[in-house]
Amino acid sequence: MKPHDMGTLFEQCAEAATTVHLDRPFDLAPGRGDTFTIAQLAELVLDAAGWLSEAGVRPGDRVAVVKRNHWDYDLLACAAVRLGAVPALLSGHLPDDTLETLVKRLDPVLVVTDREVSAPRVLRLHEFTACLPPPPHRRHDDDPLIINHTSGTTGVPKLVVHTTRTIIDRLARPESVRWPLVGTRRDDVMGNASSYAHGRTFCWTASALCLAPREIVLLSDASSAERVFGEHPPTVLEALPSAYVRWRSLATGPDNPFHAVRRFVSTYDAMHPPVIRTMLRASHRRRPLWMQGWGQTETGPLSFRFLTRRTAHTTRDLGRPLPGMARLRVVDPQTLAPVPRGTAGLVLARTRARCTGYVGEQDRWDTKADGPWWNTGDLGIVSRTGRVTLLDREVDTVAGLSCLAVEDAVEDRLPEVAECVLLAASGRRPIPVVVTDTGLDPAEWRRAVADLPPMAEPVVLRWDDVPRTATGKVRRLELLARLVGAADTNSQGRWT
Numbered sequence: 001m002k003p004h005d006m007g008t009l010f011e012q013c014a015e016a017a018t019t020v021h022l023d024r025p026f027d028l029a030p031g032r033g034d035t036f037t038i039a040q041l042a043e044l045v046l047d048a049a050g051w052l053s054e055a056g057v058r059p060g061d062r063v064a065v066v067k068r069n070h071w072d073y074d075l076l077a078c079a080a081v082r083l084g085a086v087p088a089l090l091s092g093h094l095p096d097d098t099l100e101t102l103v104k105r106l107d108p109v110l111v112v113t114d115r116e117v118s119a120p121r122v123l124r125l126h127e128f129t130a131c132l133p134p135p136p137h138r139r140h141d142d143d144p145l146i147i148n149h150t151s152g153t154t155g156v157p158k159l160v161v162h163t164t165r166t167i168i169d170r171l172a173r174p175e176s177v178r179w180p181l182v183g184t185r186r187d188d189v190m191g192n193a194s195s196y197a198h199g200r201t202f203c204w205t206a207s208a209l210c211l212a213p214r215e216i217v218l219l220s221d222a223s224s225a226e227r228v229f230g231e232h233p234p235t236v237l238e239a240l241p242s243a244y245v246r247w248r249s250l251a252t253g254p255d256n257p258f259h260a261v262r263r264f265v266s267t268y269d270a271m272h273p274p275v276i277r278t279m280l281r282a283s284h285r286r287r288p289l290w291m292q293g294w295g296q297t298e299t300g301p302l303s304f305r306f307l308t309r310r311t312a313h314t315t316r317d318l319g320r321p322l323p324g325m326a327r328l329r330v331v332d333p334q335t336l337a338p339v340p341r342g343t344a345g346l347v348l349a350r351t352r353a354r355c356t357g358y359v360g361e362q363d364r365w366d367t368k369a370d371g372p373w374w375n376t377g378d379l380g381i382v383s384r385t386g387r388v389t390l391l392d393r394e395v396d397t398v399a400g401l402s403c404l405a406v407e408d409a410v411e412d413r414l415p416e417v418a419e420c421v422l423l424a425a426s427g428r429r430p431i432p433v434v435v436t437d438t439g440l441d442p443a444e445w446r447r448a449v450a451d452l453p454p455m456a457e458p459v460v461l462r463w464d465d466v467p468r469t470a471t472g473k474v475r476r477l478e479l480l481a482r483l484v485g486a487a488d489t490n491s492q493g494r495w496t
Helices: 006-012 038-054 072-082 096-106 164-175 199-211 222-231 241-246 273-282 362-368 403-413 442-449 476-484
Strands: 019-022 035-037 062-067 086-091 110-113 122-124 144-149 159-163 189-193 215-219 236-239 263-266 289-296 300-307 326-331 345-351 373-382 388-393 419-423 431-435 459-461
Touching (some): 006 072, 006 199, 038 072, 062 096, 072 086, 072 199, 086 096, 144 164, 144 199, 164 199, 189 222, 215 222, 222 241, 241 263, 300 326, 362 373, 388 403, 403 431, 403 442, 419 476, 431 476
Parallel strands (some): 019 215, 062 086, 110 122, 189 236, 236 263, 263 289, 431 459
Antiparallel strands (some): 144 159, 289 300
16 A cells, blocks of 8 residues: 555555554543554544544644654644645744744644644543544645645754645655565554654654555653563664664663664664664674664755664665665855765755645745755765765854764764764864763763864763753754853754
């Protein structure tokens, strides 16, 4: 089966023999337990569609959803889509002022929430009541389907509009194919630990249901991995980079729940090699694979690379675009003129899966669009053979070095470091922030960075002291402002 109509997705897949396990009951229906068949999930989507309809939601309306992290984000989204409405999924992790800004831009007819939100019409999750829905509403493939926001590492997130054609036909449909060797099989146990307000999981939901694995196991909180994955060991696992980082000690411990994984998947952010190597070693499979995807909320995946235990020594080489899916080129950051292959610059992407706009900031979208090309805001190199190497976000750049490469080196050389973040401070040496729960030995630090470019003295923080987005990315500008009193960097920051 290939996904197309997200409003009836669960109904179309209701006969699948897939069992879904949750780490806790849905916030939408806490009394219905933590184990479902697809048919039972289809009933829940229908009940939610009826509930939204009774609340006055009609075709073309925007419905904002903001709540605690859980997969019922996507169930509510499908319920809204079934009515012909456009769901806008906002992370419950957003600060109050950011949430207020996004709700104003959206101007939704209804906000479904479990927190305090300033909006004309609010529907509380605890008020959920099953109601009979109207027949499904069909929309044109190029009409708005869903709105997701970007991570927001550099400020207020953008509200990204996708259509059925861009996010389902051109992203979810290819992913729902049972590709030889690397594809999902019917006997697989698919695990996922993500931020379910983001567009990646909406696309994943479409493909996962159509692939009909034996089990789907979903974590709303990465800390429940030992218990839930211990009971239902995944064979295919997708998770946030921050989740993989936090799982390193679990993966090397006696209760390692990752022993059955044959394919790991990471998206959202750059992964550092020590984390990938740890997870691959945790698998008891003979040849486990790590699939690293690089892309953006606005574009979907742009390139893929498969890593093995032998090749997981660098993750800056992000592989090549899939033929027919995307094209890449590099331009000069100042003039935007194309540069020769092998030269560093701003990476532009051309993909038919590009979003159609930003809600309330269409001028910002227009700035990043150059005809069919999209300015990713990433600095990188595209080789003569088409391989892309990521250097940094343009907003995070430091002349003469790659922050990501330095972070890789520090984490490789200092196993006690859970994460290294190199901040680009205007008029200063770059500031290394070292995230560790065990402290940092000054002598070991000096030895580890002796051959690296000059940096300021390290700032040592614990994981919970670092400001993060809902996807676990570091809010670099906010962290920089905390440390030096200003968020000024060396870049233009025009394409964030």
